[in-house]
Amino acid sequence: MTSPVLEANNLMLGYADGAGWNPVLEDFSTSLQAGEIVTVLGPSGVGKSSLLRVLGGLQSPQRGDVTLFNQPHKKPHPRVAVAFQDPCLLPWLNLEQNVGFGLNFASQPVHSTAQRKEKVAHALEAVGLTHARRRYPKELSGGMAQRTALARCLAREPSVLLLDEPFGALDEVTRGEMQALLIDIVKARHTAVLLITHDIDEALQLSQRVLLLGGAPATTLNEWSIDLPYPRDDHIEALGLLRIDILKTLRHSSRKVTNDLIKGDLACA
Amino acid sequence: MTRIIRQAALPWLLGGVGILTLLLFWWAWLGPLDGLGRLGNLFTPQATLASLTELLRRAELYEHIAASLQRVLVGLGLALLLGIPLGLLVGASHYVEWATTPVFQFLRMISPLSWMPIAVMVLGVGNKPIYFLLAFAAVWPILLNTASGVKQLDPRWLQLTRSLSATRRELLFQVILPGIFGNILTGVRLAIGILWIILVPCEMLGVSSGLGYYILDTRDRLAYSELMAMVVLIGFLGFFLDALARIAYRRWAKG
Numbered sequence: 003m004t005s006p007v008l009e010a011n012n013l014m015l016g017y018a019d020g021a022g023w024n025p026v027l028e029d030f031s032t033s034l035q036a037g038e039i040v041t042v043l044g045p046s047g048v049g050k051s052s053l054l055r056v057l058g059g060l061q062s063p064q065r066g067d068v069t070l071f072n073q074p075h076k077k078p079h080p081r082v083a084v085a086f087q088d089p090c091l092l093p094w095l096n097l098e099q100n101v102g103f104g105l106n107f108a109s110q111p112v113h114s115t116a117q118r119k120e121k122v123a124h125a126l127e128a129v130g131l132t133h134a135r136r137r138y139p140k141e142l143s144g145g146m147a148q149r150t151a152l153a154r155c156l157a158r159e160p161s162v163l164l165l166d167e168p169f170g171a172l173d174e175v176t177r178g179e180m181q182a183l184l185i186d187i188v189k190a191r192h193t194a195v196l197l198i199t200h201d202i203d204e205a206l207q208l209s210q211r212v213l214l215l216g217g218a219p220a221t222t223l224n225e226w227s228i229d230l231p232y233p234r235d236d237h238i239e240a241l242g243l244l245r246i247d248i249l250k251t252l253r254h255s256s257r258k259v260t261n262d263l264i265k266g267d268l269a270c271a
Numbered sequence: 272m273t274r275i276i277r278q279a280a281l282p283w284l285l286g287g288v289g290i291l292t293l294l295l296f297w298w299a300w301l302g303p304l305d306g307l308g309r310l311g312n313l314f315t316p317q318a319t320l321a322s323l324t325e326l327l328r329r330a331e332l333y334e335h336i337a338a339s340l341q342r343v344l345v346g347l348g349l350a351l352l353l354g355i356p357l358g359l360l361v362g363a364s365h366y367v368e369w370a371t372t373p374v375f376q377f378l379r380m381i382s383p384l385s386w387m388p389i390a391v392m393v394l395g396v397g398n399k400p401i402y403f404l405l406a407f408a409a410v411w412p413i414l415l416n417t418a419s420g421v422k423q424l425d426p427r428w429l430q431l432t433r434s435l436s437a438t439r440r441e442l443l444f445q446v447i448l449p450g451i452f453g454n455i456l457t458g459v460r461l462a463i464g465i466l467w468i469i470l471v472p473c474e475m476l477g478v479s480s481g482l483g484y485y486i487l488d489t490r491d492r493l494a495y496s497e498l499m500a501m502v503v504l505i506g507f508l509g510f511f512l513d514a515l516a517r518i519a520y521r522r523w524a525k526g
């Protein structure tokens with residue numbers, strides 16, 4: 003097996019909460035290979051976005067470390083692209099300029115203006131927004147904004163793609179198209195993708211591995227490998243069984259959390 | 272349809288009525304001054320209007336207007352050059368903000384005109400002390416608006432920029448400055464209002480051009496209808512400048 007592109011070791015993460023401490027992640031480890039799509043599933047508020055920020059070098063964990071290409075990864079890296087949960091477009095730039103934002107930064111490989119234009123045009127074409135390229139963010143629908151943010155990541159042709167619920171605002175058909183696009187890109191460029199979602203079906207459609215986060219503080223409750231070819235529409239049965247298994251684990255963990263909370267309350271009383 | 276037009280026209284109509292009322296008061300107020308005789312007549316709207324049309328035909332007037340506008344521009348330019356960087360610092364760091372707020376609030380409350388004698392002593396007579404006083408008056412709204420713009424910047428934009436491994440320079444020129452452009456424009460608009468008000472008294476000292484100088488000149492020549500015409504003209508130009516700044520802001524806000 004080749005060495006992983008991105009590796010997280012025993013991450014612990016929390017936030018100051020008033021005078022106290024809110025532990026969010028505990029002892030999280032994983033690794034990401036080139037050409038692999040890994041999804042992180044978990045209920046709302048479990049710490050998925052926080053984890054993504056740590057993996058993107060935007061936030062330091064309280065304990066543990068992240069390595070990128072076997073180097074310590076402590077600050078954002080030009081080969082890593084992050085799509086945040088919120089599309090986060092700059093209102094003074096039009097769609098095209100938003101997609102190209104950052105391409106001319108000093109940290110990026112040097113490209114001529116024509117090359118940059120081509121990359122932007124290509125990315126826009128891929129997400130199907132060429133027709134709207136002159137529009138400004140306030141003239142876009144939620145789904146269009148989300149696809150613009152995705153295109154901004156794709157235009158940089160990163161080695162690692164960290165996506166935080168990138169298809170949440172899309173309709174079924176467009177979501178299917180974007181998922182297919184992601185699979186194509188991973189095949190063509192051997193990108194390593196970590197995708198956050200709370201949609202089990204999306205995880206089943208896309209990933210080679212599914213990590214389920216749960217508990218408080220959260221850890222990896224379970225991990226599933228899915229060794230099925232794309233597109234996976236022909237494997238509904240196998241996926242269906244997996245789906246039930248994942249759901250069960252999820253339900254079990256949330257019941258456990260609730261029970262723990264009740265016990266805690268009783269202990270306090 | 273007609274209702275919409277009527278509604279859109281109403282503010283303009285009422286504005287016109289307001290101006291007419293002002294003229295009426297001006298005209299009526301001079302009645303009791305009848306005792307001034309011939310002198311009183313020089314202050315009437317009719318005499319003022321006659322003088323104004325006559326003044327507008329003189330090339331000399333335009334030189335004075337140009338001199339005044341040039342001073343406003345230089346003052347504004349200096350204020351921007353000073354106010355934006357300072358505002359960025361104040362907005363970016365709590366420590367700078369805490370250290371400078373009392374100083375700025377103190378300085379801001381001193382009428383710039385109080386510095387006039389000192390400015391003339393240090394910078395000599397001529398344009399220099401005027402530039403200084405104008406910049407000193409105009410720098411505050413620009414500084415404070417820039418600082419509050421930086422504080423209001425969307426943290427998500429900063430996070431995005433950081434995730435793209437931007438340098439400080441790229442962050443400043445591609446995110447912070449465009450992000451606070453509206454605040455700077457607001458500051459400029461307020462600054463123009465202050466500049467125009469400060470300008471006229473500033474020009475009454477040690478220069479031989481500009482609208483302020485011309486006011487004193489008409490007084491010395493006892494040309495009172497001309498003086499009134501100048502007062503009206505100053506009001507018009509100020510009104511025009513403010514409208515310009517407002518239109519610029521609205522154009523930008525519509526973007």
Ligand SMILES: Nc1ncnc2c1ncn2[C@@H]1O[C@H](COP(=O)(O)OP(=O)(O)OP(=O)(O)O)[C@@H](O)[C@H]1O
Nearest residue numbers: 017018026044045046047048049050051052053087
């Ligand atoms: N900047 C912050 N400061 C303090 N607490 C935070 C911060 N960001 C997140 N948290 C807390 O950390 C926990 C996890 O938040 P996070 O946004 O990572 O969850 P999530 O799994 O992405 O949820 P969702 O699915 O709703 O997006 C929450 O309890 C949240 O209140």
Ligand SMILES: [Mg+2]
Nearest residue numbers: 050051052087
């Ligand atoms: Mg989240």
